[in-house]
Structures are given as structure tokens and as C-alpha cells.
Amino acid sequence: MRSLLLACLLLFSLPIYAQDNKDALSAAMDFYNAGNYADALPLFGQIIDKYEMDLEQSYSLNYYAGYCARNVGDQPAAYNYMHTALDNAIKLGEESQIPVLHMFVADAQRELGEYDDAADHYKLATELLPEKSIGLATAQYFLAETYRLNGDLEDSVKQCEQVVVTARELKLNNIEVSCLTSIGEAHNEAGKYQLAIKTFTEAMTIARNAQLPLEMANINMGLGLVYQALAKNDISRQHFEEALKFYVLCMNMTNVPMIVDRLTTLPPSTKTQAARMVEACKQYAETLSSARDEDSALYMQLLVGYYQGIAEDPEMANTYEQVLTLALAYSLPYQVCESAIALANLLAETEPTEAMATLEKARDFEDQQNQPQYLAKIYAEQGKLYAISKDLANATAAYQNAINSATTDEDKDRYRKELRAIR
Numbered sequence: 001m002r003s004l005l006l007a008c009l010l011l012f013s014l015p016i017y018a019q020d021n022k023d024a025l026s027a028a029m030d031f032y033n034a035g036n037y038a039d040a041l042p043l044f045g046q047i048i049d050k051y052e053m054d055l056e057q058s059y060s061l062n063y064y065a066g067y068c069a070r071n072v073g074d075q076p077a078a079y080n081y082m083h084t085a086l087d088n089a090i091k092l093g094e095e096s097q098i099p100v101l102h103m104f105v106a107d108a109q110r111e112l113g114e115y116d117d118a119a120d121h122y123k124l125a126t127e128l129l130p131e132k133s134i135g136l137a138t139a140q141y142f143l144a145e146t147y148r149l150n151g152d153l154e155d156s157v158k159q160c161e162q163v164v165v166t167a168r169e170l171k172l173n174n175i176e177v178s179c180l181t182s183i184g185e186a187h188n189e190a191g192k193y194q195l196a197i198k199t200f201t202e203a204m205t206i207a208r209n210a211q212l213p214l215e216m217a218n219i220n221m222g223l224g225l226v227y228q229a230l231a232k233n234d235i236s237r238q239h240f241e242e243a244l245k246f247y248v249l250c251m252n253m254t255n256v257p258m259i260v261d262r263l264t265t266l267p268p269s270t271k272t273q274a275a276r277m278v279e280a281c282k283q284y285a286e287t288l289s290s291a292r293d294e295d296s297a298l299y300m301q302l303l304v305g306y307y308q309g310i311a312e313d314p315e316m317a318n319t320y321e322q323v324l325t326l327a328l329a330y331s332l333p334y335q336v337c338e339s340a341i342a343l344a345n346l347l348a349e350t351e352p353t354e355a356m357a358t359l360e361k362a363r364d365f366e367d368q369q370n371q372p373q374y375l376a377k378i379y380a381e382q383g384k385l386y387a388i389s390k391d392l393a394n395a396t397a398a399y400q401n402a403i404n405s406a407t408t409d410e411d412k413d414r415y416r417k418e419l420r421a422i423r
């Protein structure tokens with residue numbers, strides 16, 4: 001759906017810059033046009049201060065900086081830059097650009113969890129955009145998503161149903177599918193599982209016919225969540241695995257951590273199915289590594305290890321050891337934590353000293369990286385190993401450290417329960 005906002009931006013042009021500061025500006029624009037937003041952002045930030053009193057130039061630079069910030073995930077900066085660009089556009093009377101800037105401001109606020117403020121900006125955009133237009137349908141869709149994220153499920157469904165009608169009239173398959181997917185998610189969150197399945201199935205039919213792989217990934221993920229809630233684990237697993245395939249195909253990895261977590265908490269599949277997924281995940285990891293997305297590649301390697309365990313593949317320990325080594329090298333806290341725990345569990349029975357050393361290495365890393373949620377998990381694993389060896393004093397200390405490091409009440413309660421169980 002973000003591509004729809006980009007399409008909206010093509011409807012207007014931005015002013016041309018002055019020639020002074022042309023070196024920094026030229027470098028910033030080169031980076032921007034190449035899609036290298038991380039390097040463009042600080043350069044635009046430096047130039048903005050020099051044009052603070054030039055309303056037209058300030059407007060343009062704030063837009064570019066805001067667009068870079070949203071693409072590198074810096075939502076606070078995206079909000080600040082886009083809001084300034086919006087204020088300047090209003091002062092300049094740039095009527096064609098104002099609704100799109102409202103949408104960008106709203107998008108940043110939605111990502112920041114400021115749902116009420118985001119909804120206000122989306123509503124302003126819908127009031128300014130032409131009827132039965134791509135821009136209006138896009139703004140209405142994001143308004144519906146904001147309602148859903150804010151827990152206003154009924155308003156979300158009503159809004160999406162209206163957008164579906166417009167999308168069908170304009171033959172906007174991607175918006176129609178996105179709205180149906182959002183309706184399915186709202187039904188799932190409301191516990192209306194059969195309605196969710198029906199809506200997701202309708203969306204999937206359209207997405208397949210229109211060949212929309214990212215939308216197919218989102219729908220499969222939604223169906224996976226529904227069937228998991230219904231305890232239909234085999235069907236749930238199939239949908240999560242399909243979602244994974246399409247996300248890798250689209251190189252869109254935002255939801256991959258959640259899928260990895262869901263797949264590894266479902267009851268095991270058969271050995272044959274697991275062996276098939278070992279090979280698939282290896283290919284995914286190679287694809288992502290070739291694209292220099294080592295973070296996501298190591299998520300795939302964690303899945304390789306998980307499925308190797310189900311398939312009773314003797315290479316499982318080597319896989320987790322490789323993941324741990326690379327995760328430490330790339331400073332990836334989640335992968336360090338999960339690979340260390342998996343490897344320690346494999347070593348616990350035959351090489352308990354090595355198992356504890358593995359956890360200590362990961363513990364020190366998470367402590368240095370200031371990752372208390374992962375640090376707590378590792379302390380708890382140490383507590384389990386100490387308890388197995390009947391070292392209750394160190395087990396108690398480790399669990400107490402887990403409780404102190406945990407970042408949620410749910411985790412604290414779980415570690416307290418485990419501590420009581422060993423006493």
C-alpha cells in the first residue's frame with residue numbers, strides 16, 4: 001500500500017533549488033534519486049537550516065528529508081519534516097500537494113501509535129481529495145487501518161467496506177484486496193473467525209487473479225493467525241509457510257520475525273514436511289544474504305535449525321552455531337538470543353559446561369547491547385541448566401536476574417512460576 005502513496009506524489013512537482021550549497025544539494029539528490037535514503041537524509045538535514053527563511057525552499061527540503069526519514073524507519077523525524085512541509089505548503093497555497101502531505105504526516109503518526117491524531121490527518125486528506133480517485137481510496141484505506149490499530153474494529157470494517165465499493169468501480173485490485181485483508185484482520189481480532197476466513201478467501205481469489213504477491217503474503221499470514229486461534233495447527237503452518245515464501249519473493253521482511261516466532265511455537269510438522277522446509281529456508285537465506293539483508297537471512301537460518309530438529313538432521317547444531325557466530329558479528333540481538341538458547345539446549349545433556357559457556361557469551365552480548373528482554377530469556381535458560389545440575393543456589397540467582405531484567409509483567413510472572421517450580 002505504501003507504493004500507492006508514492007503514486008500520489010507523482011501528481012505534483014516540487015520547486016527547483018537555488019544554486020548555492022549546490023555540492024551538498026547535488027550529493028543529497030543523487031543519493032535520493034538512487035534510493036539511498038540513509039545517506040541522503042543527513043545531507044538534507046544540513047541544508048534545511050540554511051533555507052529556514054525561504055518558505056518555498058524550506059518546504060521542498062523538508063519534504064525530501066521527511067520522505068527519506070520514513071524510508072529509513074525514523075518516524076519521529078519523518079513526522080517533524082513532513083509536518084513542516086505541510087505547514088509551508090498551506091502557507092504557499094499548494095492545494096494539490098496538501099492532501100498528500102496530510103497523508104504522510106498521518107502515516108508517521110500511525111507508525112508512532114498516535115492513532116487519534118493520525119485519523120484526524122487522514123480525514124483532512126479525504127476531505128480534500130477528488131471523489132472516486134486513487135488518492136481518496138488510499139486515504140480512506142489508511143483511515144480504516146488506523147481505526148483497526150486503535151481497536152475501533154466496527155468503524156474499521158465500515159470504512160473498508162466503503163472503500164471496497166470504490167476500489168471495484170475504479171478497478172483498483174490492490175486497494176480492494178488490502179481492504180478485504182484489513183476486514184479479515186478486524187474479524188479475527190474480534191473473534192469472528194469464520195467471517196475472517198470467508199473474507200480472507202475472497203481477498204485471496206482476487207489477489208491470485210491479479211498476481212499480487214505481497215497481498216497474498218499478507219492474506220496467508222492472516223489465515224495463519226485465524227487457524228492458529230482455532231487450534232488447526234497444520235492448516236495454520238501451511239499458511240505461515242506460504243506467507244514466508246511470498247514475503248521473501250517480494251523482499252518485504254517486516255512480518256518475517258512474527259512468522260518465525262509463530263512457526264517455531266506451533267506443534268512440529270512431519271519429518272518429510274520439515275525436510276522440505278529445511279531446503280526452502282536455506283534457499284530463502286541465500287537469497288536474502290545475496291541481497292545483503294543479513295538480519296533476515298539469519299532469521300531464515302534459525303528456521304533451518306528449527307526444521308532440522310524436527311527432521312532429526314544431525315547438522316542442526318552446526319546451523320545454530322553458525323547463526324550465533326554471524327549474529328554476534330553483525331550485532332543482531334534476537335538472533336544471538338535464539339541461537340544461543342537453541343544451541344545450549346542441544347548441548348545441555350552431553351556437554352553442560354559448553355552449554356553454559358554458550359549462554360554466558362550471549363548473556364554478555366545482550367548486556368552490552370542493552371537488550372533486557374533477551375537478557376532475561378538467557379538468564380532463565382541458565383536457571384534451567386543450573387536446576388538440572390541440582391545447583392539450586394545459582395539457579396535461584398539466575399531466575400532472579402531474569403525477573404529483574406524482564407520488561408513485561410507477563411514475563412516476570414512466568415519466570416517467578418519457573419523459579420517456584422525448582423524450589
